[in-house]
Amino acid sequence: MGVLRSWVLPALLAAGQAALWPGLPLLLGTSVDRVEVAAALAATALACTALGWRLRAPVGALAVIIPALTLGLVATPRDSLVVLIFADVIALYSVGARRPVRVTFAVTVVLIAWQAAIGLFLYRDPRDYLGNIVIGVVVYLLAAGLGRSRRRWRAARREAADRLARAEADRQQASVQERQRLARELHDVSAHHLTSIVVTVTAAQRLAARQPELAGEALEFAARTGRETESALHRLVAVMRGVELEGGSGLGHRIEELAAGFAALGQPVTTRLSVDSLAGPVADAAYGIVREALTNALRHAPGGAVEVALCQRGGAVEVLVANGAATAPAAAGGLGSGRGMAGMRERAASTGGTLDAGPDPDGGWRVRALLPESAASTMERSLRRVRGPRLADIAIALAAAALPVALMLVPDPTMPRVDGAAAALAALLTAAHALPLLWRRRAPWLVLGAVLSTTALWPVVAGLRLLPDSSLAALFAGIGADLVAVYAVAAYGRPRHLTWLSIPLAAGVHGAVTLLTFALDGWLMGQPIAPAPMGVLLVPTSAPYLLLAAPVCVAGFVARLRREGVVSRERRAVAASTASAVELAYAERLRIAAGLRAAVLRHAAQVTEAAEGGRLDAVLESARAALAAMRDLLGDLRVDPERTPQPTAAAIDALCRELRAAGRRVELDSPAPVPMLPPAVDVSAYRVVETALGAGDDGPARVTLGYGPADLRITVTGVPSATAGPVAAGLRARVAAIGGRMTVDQTGTMDVWLPSGT
Incomplete structure (x- = not known):
């Protein structure tokens, strides 16, 4: 093709x-x-x-x-x-x-x-040479400008296809990302509480001989913390929401409460906070990092002094947690899940920030995170950059201004010659007439008004006889600027349903200007025309302009419908992929919630029950069992890259093998190796085959891939369910979003062409 x-x-x-x-x-x-x-x-x-x-x-x-x-x-x-x-x-x-x-x-x-x-x-005549050179320059600039506009349109379509590809990749990774997020939630919400119980009870048992009163305090703490753990886990199971469960108050107040809780466990914590008004994802990430760092200090450096500092500088939030060396034996060794540092780095990365952690020379440990709080606003400012007129707009405006002047320069034996002063005045008039076209995309109605306003200068020029008749005839060739403005209104004007008004507006103004010019110049019957006959003549005088403006307006409106249709299909495709990702994430939450109820919650309830019954050994045993169950659940949530291969054209072979292993008769005819493809085409090729083969047909199917220098052709036979109904509609939207085409027939054959060149 x-x-x-x-x-x-x-x-x-x-x-x-x-x-x-x-x-x-x-x-x-x-x-x-x-x-x-x-x-x-x-x-x-x-x-x-x-x-x-x-x-x-x-x-x-x-x-x-x-x-x-x-x-x-x-x-x-x-x-x-x-x-x-x-x-x-x-x-x-x-x-x-x-x-x-x-x-x-x-x-x-x-x-x-x-x-x-x-x-x-x-060209031997200088005027003839100059006129044709002006026309040539304008035409070349117009061709180059329109080509640049086409390049931008194709770049926008590739960008839209890349957005679709990213949405598809997000859909593929939705369950993986949800497992990662929930792993952080489980680690933060429950492991922190359960570890505190183990540390407290272990210390009470070790010091029971010298300080027997610690047993009662440990039981009271275990009962209170166990109930908090159960409540947190029940809330997590109930909503599985993506924000910090402890939210609601200011960040500074939340961290002060967190520090007080650790101080009650014997971990001296001092705070230096100046970010109480901070909210949103950055605040949630900062809170999670501080909590994890304090939990690690309690596990590995009990009794060591900890300093927590948060401040805002240079458009970012700096989080610093530094602890000294341990002053007591570590009681929770081996109970961690191994995800503490990874979770903190993920939280920092989710805001576009960084995190560094490592030992201090004095034997302590330091965690420092830098979280940019203005990344979103910076992006928004970059997206709001004001662009100047495009090359196509400049070329069109130049053409509308230069072509009438070029017509005056080209010698015509039937018309008198135009001197330099008249040509200069005509050039100024046509330049003022065409200049508003530079903004035809951004303010089409204003541009149309400005262009039609300058058209009203023609009767003045004719009445004062500032230009010879040949110049007036050339000036009327400036109607091209008015037609471009009419096209711009139809293509870009708002509201869309009123853009047709540009047709009678332009035709009426031009008809009136033409009639008035003839009257003032004495061209019509050699005598002035009374107002009444002029009003009667306005309709036939405007008719030719109406015939010119109407098809131009229709062409602009058709181009508008095509552009908006393409953009709408792209948005629908991205929205459908995003909705699918949400569904996958929800399914993953349900699966994890079921595992959470079956494993961790049962042991957490036993911790509270044992603490209320005064059984210190049973509290420790149940807390360790709950931590072990949590560790197993977190291990199941860790992402295995082999479980989620990237959807590319090269993976179509693996997809067909999986279907054959499941009992489906699928054959693949594809050259090897698969050539390098643009990301959008690479992902879309896989999705097209995946959707077609998964449409619900059980019969034999065959997939044929053909790679050309600038295109990719996919033929799938034996899939009648994919050639009609919503499946076919979705495939067509996906293919059209990257500039491809799709045809189907009643035999169950689907033929897809995707552009793979630049």
């Missing part, structure tokens, strides 16, 4: 040129020189052949087209190659659409220089 698209336009161009010249003169019996015919055919063949390669090598195509056009223009009569001369313009458009801006600029400069050089040979 890509090859056919490359050669259709060159073939039409060659056929049109051959039919116009020398075909038309030969058909009419006009004598033509054989050498000139041969030169024209040779130039046409060379230029159109090179044009067929414009999608792969646009600069190289121009390197052939320019000499071919030079040969044709020099060796044939003037104005005989009026079709072929558009070959360089088409190739320049491809350069703008497929090459960086610096290459487009350099090629445009070369083409303008070439146009100026060849014009010296073709």
Whole structure:
């Protein structure tokens, strides 16, 4: 399909040129020189052949087209190659659409220089030469600008496809990420409480002979902490929410309460806090890091002094937890889950921050995290950058301003010559008329109003006879600016359902201006026109402009519908993938909650029961059992990369093997090795095959993959359920989001084409 698209336009161009010249003169019996015919055919063949390669090598195509056009223009009569001369313009458009801006600029400069050089040979009259050069420059800039707009459109589609690919990757990893998050929650909520019980009870048993009163305190602490553990776990099971369960008050107050709790366990903690007003994900991450660091200090350095410091500096929150060496034997050795440091680093990374931890020279331990609090606002500011007018907007405005002036410069034997002053005044008027087009995308209604307002200057110019009649005729060629403004309103204006009003507005203003100009200049019947007849004549005078504006408005509105349709399909595809990720995460939460109820909660309840019954040994045994169950559950939550392979085209073979192992008859015809593909195409290829094979059909299926230089073709047979209904609709949306196409037939065959080139 890509090859056919490359050669259709060159073939039409060659056929049109051959039919116009020398075909038309030969058909009419006009004598033509054989050498000139041969030169024209040779130039046409060379230029159109090179044009067929414009999608792969646009600069190289121009390197052939320019000499071919030079040969044709020099060796044939003037104005005989009026079709072929558009070959360089088409190739320049491809350069703008497929090459960086610096290459487009350099090629445009070369083409303008070439146009100026060849014009010296073709045009003898200076005015004729200058007029055609102005037209050539405007056309080249317009082609380059439109090419750049096409490049931006394709880049936006690739970005949208990448967003879809990221959403698909998130969907694939949703359960994994949920396991990681819940692992942190379980570790923070329950392991902290259970470890405190083990430390307290162990210390009470060791000092029972010298301080028997500690047993009662330990039992009271175990009962209270056990109830807190049960409550926290029950809440976690009930809601499985993604925020800190201890939230609700300011960060500073929460950390002060946390420090007081550890101080009650014999761990002296001092705090230096200046972030009480901080909230949101950064506050949650800071609290979780401090809690984990204090828990580690209690486990590995009991009795050691701990300092907790939080401050805001340079748009970030600095978290520092430093503890001294232990002053008592560690009582909780081996009870940790091994996820403490990893959990703290994950919390820091979730906010875009960093975390460092390591020993101090004095034998203690230091944890320092830097959490950026303004990352989101910085991103928002970068997204709100104001961009200037695009190259296409500049080129269109320049074309609307320069073409009327060029028409005045080109000599016409039926019209009087225009002197320099008149040409300068006309240039200023057309520049003021076209200048608002620079903002046609951002404020289309205002642009239309500004353009139509400057149109009202024509009657003044005619009435004061500031320009000769030839200049007035050229000025009316400036209607191109008005048509561009009408198109902009239809394509970008709000509200959408009222954009049609631009048609009667533009036609009415132009009709009135034309009628008034004729009246003031005395062109109509040689005498002034009364207001009443002028009102009657307004309708027929506006009719020609109405016929011009209506199709332009329709074209703009059709382009708008196409653009909005593409964007809407992309958003729906991302939304569907995101919804699927939410469902997968919810299913993972249900699975983990069931395991939590069956394992940890039972032992946590036994801790409270034993503490209330005064059985210190049973409290320790149950707390250790609860910690062991927690460790087993956390071990099950650890992510195994082999369980979740990345969805790529290379993984389609593994997918088919899994289906065959499950009893499904699936064959795969694919070359090996799989070539490198863009990320969006790589993921989408896997998802298309996965969805088609999983649509619910039980019969034999066959998957065929064909990799071309710039495309990927996927054919899946034996999947009738994937060729109709919501499955087919979803696949079409996914394929269209990255610029692909999908066709189906009633036999259960699905054919997908995806672009894999640039």
